[in-house]
Amino acid sequence: MAYLGLMTTTVLVVGGGPAGMACAIAMAQAGVPSEIVEISEDWRPGGIGIALQSAPLRAMKQLGLFGALLAVGRPHRFIDMCGADGTRFAEVPQVNVNDPDDPPFLGMARESLHEVMVAEVQRRGIPVHLGVTVRRIGAADDSGVEVELTDGRVRRFAYVVAADGVNSATRASALPHAPEPAYAGQVIWRAAAKCPPGLDRYTMLIGGPVRVGLVPLPDGGLYLWMLDTTIGPERPPRDQLLELFQERLGRFGGAAPAVAEQLTDNAQIDFRALQWLIVPPPWHSGRTLLIGDAVHTTTPHMAYGAGLALEDAVVLGELAGSGLPFDEMATAFETRRFERARLVVENSLQLSRWEQEPGPPNPGANRLVGETMATLAAQI
Known part of the structure; x- marks a missing residue:
């Protein structure tokens, strides 16, 4: 099926998560039109909670979303480091690269971040096609690339930006020799609850092969994560999730028991194996460029996975508006982003x-975290 058409300036963004939406928003700021295809029909965010550090918040300022995030996030200026019994042994200040009065760290529900970004996509009139993704990326020339979508349409775009995550189907076709995501050796359990009275700060509880994070959210909410090395990557049967989770959480004191008693259903527990990936450049082929988790997936130890994706979008928006030919733009993007992404992925994996x-x-x-955060404070 051939497409007969003239040169287009519209960019196709594959994936409607934070990376894809941020990319479309950044391009709109630069005057570059785009459309998003998102394979999910209900367009709901994955995960439960998220933390954005100061440098990713700087990127959100550049996207014009900082004020909206302040309204839905809870600031944290310190992280309390505690033993398994809840006794604090250290207080870790968070780095601020923005204005002195800005929070260096915001915790929020994933749904809140999603809603803020969706509202901006809609405000800018960026078309979003749900239940649709790319079936085939065809031949490219200097004026664009033909793309067949899963709804049967064949359209021509200036180029394709693949922001379709760690399991990117686009990566397999555009970069067939790229490495595959690898298991990091840990899993993460997640749950949402009400914040217990007296828990006001982001708190980590360390208990041997298991560690827990308790992140107070706005409106009395709480995001709990638990990193675990005592179980393999295979997801346990759903009817065993709560029991296995409670067994591990039961070794902790402090506020953990008050959270544990709220969790009574397997459906409240999320379990995922941690993966990592760093694809060596190039991240582009033909007129397709990959960004975000599709080329740099990190474990959560630096709390910087979404941050890298948001920064990707800001840099790509800047370059997209520069008028550079696609190959030059893509190469410039990779040059600016690879070392920063590699630093986060490899240092998070080391932790x-x-x-x-x-x-x-x-x-x-502590030294590795401090050195990494100092490097990430630099402008992107």
Whole structure:
């Protein structure tokens, strides 16, 4: 089926998650029209909670979304580090790269971030096609590329930006020699609850091969994550999730018991194996460019996975509006983003591997986190 048409300036963004929406918003700011295809029909966010550090919040400022995020996020200026019994042994200040009065760290529900970004996509009139993705990316030339969509349409776009996540189908076709995501050796459990009275700050509880994060959210909510090295990557049967989760959470004191008693149903528990991926450049082929988790998936140890994707979008928006030919634009994007992404992925993975070692926490962890955050404070 051939497409007969003239040159187009519209960009196709594959994926309607934070990376894809941020990309479309950044391009709209630069005067570059785009459309989003999202394979999900209900367009709901994955996950439960999210934390955005100061540098990703800087990117959100550039996208014009900082004020909206302040309205739905809860600031955290410190993280309390505690033993398994809840006794605090350290207070870790969070780095601020923005205005002195800005929060260095915002915790929020994934749904809240999603709603803020959807509202901006709609305000800008960016078309979003739900239940649709790419079936085939055809031949490309200097004026664009033909794309067949899963709804049967064949259209021509200036180029394609693939923001379709760690399991990117686009990566397999556009970069067939790219490495596949690898298991990091840990899993993460997640749950949402009401914040117990007296828990006001982001708190980490460390108990050998398991560690827990309790993140107070706005309106009395709480996001709980639990990193675990005592179980393999295969998802347990759904009817066992709560029991296995409670077994692990039961070793912790502090506010953990008050959270545990709220969790009574398997459906409240989310379980995922941690994966990592760093694809060496190039991240583009033909007139298709990959961004976000499709080329750099990180474990959550630096809380920077979504942050990298948001930064990708800002840089790509800037370059997309520069008028560079596609190959030059894509190469410039990769040059600016690869080392930063590699730093986050590899250092997060190192923290994960140290956590899997027996014995007390590795003394190099604090140094590695500090050095990484200092580097990430630099402008993108």
